[in-house]
Amino acid sequence: MTTARQPLDFREVVICPLALTAGFPKFKCGVREIDDWCRSKASERDRTNKSRVFCATLRGTTDVAGFYSLSMRGSDSKLIDAEIVRDYNDAGFVPFVYIDYLAVNAEYQRRQLGTYLLMDALRRCRIIVQNMGCLGVALHSLTPEATAWYKRFGFRERQKGATQFPLMVLPAQSLLDLPDANAS
Numbered sequence: 001m002t003t004a005r006q007p008l009d010f011r012e013v014v015i016c017p018l019a020l021t022a023g024f025p026k027f028k029c030g031v032r033e034i035d036d037w038c039r040s041k042a043s044e045r046d047r048t049n050k051s052r053v054f055c056a057t058l059r060g061t062t063d064v065a066g067f068y069s070l071s072m073r074g075s076d077s078k079l080i081d082a083e084i085v086r087d088y089n090d091a092g093f094v095p096f097v098y099i100d101y102l103a104v105n106a107e108y109q110r111r112q113l114g115t116y117l118l119m120d121a122l123r124r125c126r127i128i129v130q131n132m133g134c135l136g137v138a139l140h141s142l143t144p145e146a147t148a149w150y151k152r153f154g155f156r157e158r159q160k161g162a163t164q165f166p167l168m169v170l171p172a173q174s175l176l177d178l179p180d181a182n183a184s
Contacts, residue, residue: 005110005111006111007111007112008108008111008112008113008116010112010116012058012059013056013057013058013059013065013113013116014056014057014058014059015054015055015056015117015120016054016055016057017046017052017053017054017055018042018043018046018053018054018055018067019046020055020062021055021057021062021063021064022062022063022064023042023043023064024038024039024042024064024067025039026063026064026105027039027064027067027103027105028105028106029103029104029105029106029109030106030109031103031142031143033142034101034103034142037101038067038103042067042069045069045071045100046069050071051069051070051071051100052069052070052071053067053068053069054067054068054069054070054117054120054121054124055067056104056113056116056117064105065104065105065107065108065113066102066103066104066105066108066113066114066116066117067101067102067103067117068099068100068101068102068103068117068118068120068121069099069100069101069102070097070098070099070100070121070124070125071097071098071100072095072096072097072098072128072134073095073096073098073138074093074094074095074096094135095133095134095135096134096135096136096137096138096169097125097128097129097134097136097137097138098137098138098139099118099121099125099137099138099139100139102114102117102118102121102139104117114149118153121137122137122153122170122175122178123178125137125175126175126176126178129172129175129176130176134172135169135171135172136169136170136171136172136173136174136175137155137169137170137175138158138167138168138169138170139155139167139168140165140166140167140168141165141166141168142165147166147168150168151168153170154170154174155168155169155170156168156169156170
């Protein structure tokens, strides 16, 4: 018999830049690629402006309960469904805001922290889309479970051909349709 996990009090969750946390020495989400990236690359990518890493901590602590990483990248237009790239340009690459990784420490999984982090990431992506041209938010899903989870939020598999880690896209218009967090 398993015991139910206590729900998180999101009033106690703080999302902040990686530099304001203790980093990832205790972080384990259960996906080796992500756990390795946290320890070996996250700080450098953030410090060198290749990505921005945002971490969820509980108020009064600096331990990372979850995180996401955002970057801007071009995707090869030949590999993406025509409905996404039509009328864009002939440059060969189309821009997306990428969610490089989004993960929750095992201790906090199944408590809605992943959803909370995704919503924060999408709010940041919305600001980018409002201020510059790109086709939306993209990510590569690492597991079938993650693919199903992202589909619940409107992401769709968009890469032509089968790949181990499918490209998933949330169109820019979906971000623009999000309610404004600052509206009364």
